[in-house]
Amino acid sequence: MKNLLKIMLTASLCVSASIAAPQKGSMTDPRDEKTYKTVKIGDQVWMAENLALEITEINGNPGSTNECWILGGNGKKANCKKYGQYYSALAASVACPDGWHLPSAPEFKKMLDYAGNSIDLKSKEGWNTYQQSSGNGIDKYGFNAQPSGGCIVAKDGECSYLEEGKRAYFWTSTVPSDTEGVAYAFLGASHTDYGFDLAPQSKGLWMFFPVRCIQNEKKNVGDVSADFNEGEATESSSHDACKAAVAKAKNTYNRCITLPKGSSERSLCAKKYKEEKENAEKACIIKNAKNSCSRSASDIMEVVRQRMPGLRHIYNKFLKQQPHFQGVISLRFTIAPGGEIISISIASSTTGYGEFDNEIKTAVSRWNFGKFKCDDGNVANETTVTVPFTFYE
Template identity: 25%
Template sequence: MKKYLLSVLVFAFLVACGDDGSSNPVVAENSSSSEQEDLSTVSSSSVASSQSELASCSSIQESSSQSKEASSSSDAQSPVSSFVQESDEKSSSSVLSSSSEVVESSSSLDKTSSSSRSNETIHKDTRDGRVYRVVLIGEMVWMAENLNYETQNSYCAYSSPDSCAKYGRLYTWADAVGKTEEDCGAGHDCGMKKNDYAPGICPMGSHIPTQKEWYALMEAIGGQNLSAVTKLKATAGWADDANGSDDYGYSVYPEGMWFGDTDVFHKGEMAAFWASTEYSADMANSVKIYKNDIMAGPENKSFGMNVRCVLD
């Protein structure tokens, strides 16, 4: 009989946990009085347990519902999606920061550049306010115009200011390296036979290139040959249709060379530049760019040549 009553209670418990919401146990109508007592006894002893189990069942259902909601919320913001979102936010922040740096860099470039060439900017001579284009070739930044800073021993071709404005000035070697003729002019050895640093008459922050730096330029453009020299020459001004392609914006014009008291020679055919490296008491190293060739070698210190500076 007790087994029967326990079965009834289990059935009632299952009904209570079911979907129909029923919580009243089913009891047989034709039970005897003893059975009623047994039922009463069992029921009274089991009511608390049944109520506790019903509460537990309700708790389980609530917990299950909360679990589903939590699972749904977790799907909306899973660890993977959270990582991706965080990464995206970091990436976005990085892009904004990078963009800001680019803008700042671009702003700085705008202050110093007037060209669309990616390798070009400008350098200002604070002594007279002139601004010179400079270009990156290899690992060095070279002045892309001839120096036009007036000194006591500098010279304009044909004594023409227009020539100086277009081609720069011609300097003796002593003048170019910032020395007097008495100390370093023709006939005077001033101990500059090594590839020493020499600011000379270049603007602050630049210097006269050494012979070694001239060779580095030649190596960067492909050597001492027609193909290489074409990359340095300007696209106009050369005689016999020997204009260059000016690949680097170096823009070499053929001003020629000044021989002391005489006028300029080889105009239209050659450009000549001083190096800071002394060769002897009478001579210093130089570089000459002809229509079809580049030559490095010594020349008389009293000759007048152009100056191209290199940034420090």
């Protein structure tokens, strides 16, 4: 069965296609403030550098080697930037920052299939020759795979390095159910030497490989987005209830994306997530009404959902000016009984792009929520709300 798995994972990467220029960007890991280059390959966003976060230990066992400072570089610190840390399989599973994750073998294969070969993914220097031919790549997509090799920790605690210059190794999150191993991806000096293999779990803790993180999918549970924020505390919607509702929905989302695409289990999970997300939106909307006769959170969010797609063209316009920017804008506005917005302001923003924020505010200010009357026929009061708007590619 192990051989069968290996055959499945190392399926030929002969697919070719007309590929658009890669979209490059950057991200900063808030845990240690290191900034990494990123690149979009197909519909996936990858770190374009190996992770360099040091993990001293995990569950009482070694986390990362911290040997990136000296590997092949005679003590040059530049090698930590070049090769990153070398992680145990267990540490690798929790190493990526929030919003990113350790890629599965299928996610790696999707990227490899998109590229169609290994020479386009490998760095332009550092690779050994193979049968008198250079092993260096052309780095067409900006993935910049370095020939880092890996290491095995011996009983004395020293890291014995192997195949630097010959291969690039990357941990995956895939643990096949019929084996006791963890899958890892590799690229070799020969441009036809690439695929996957298994590190036996009994030894995997002591095998150390680099990590490349991939950005979490944003739209992959039914037709529902996973992005929304919990807002602020008010009399009508307590902050604690809001946070609890958001956490519940996010936990369900994280479980859904682990289920096979197209499966009935994932479909049912997506339905549950959609319900929990709607409950969270209702719990988190900030509402300040003078009496109980005011617009409901569900009525307001229904209009917001209907009108939200109309803001996409604004985001796309600014995205051309500043690739990969994203964030959440919380707008605070007051809706008159007739439905028009009579005042609006930016309560908070994480986009870091003031011009974009103001254009979104202007567009929303033109929305109309329709006339509203109380059940007894009296004219309703004005309703003030704060609603988070999330934007991403």
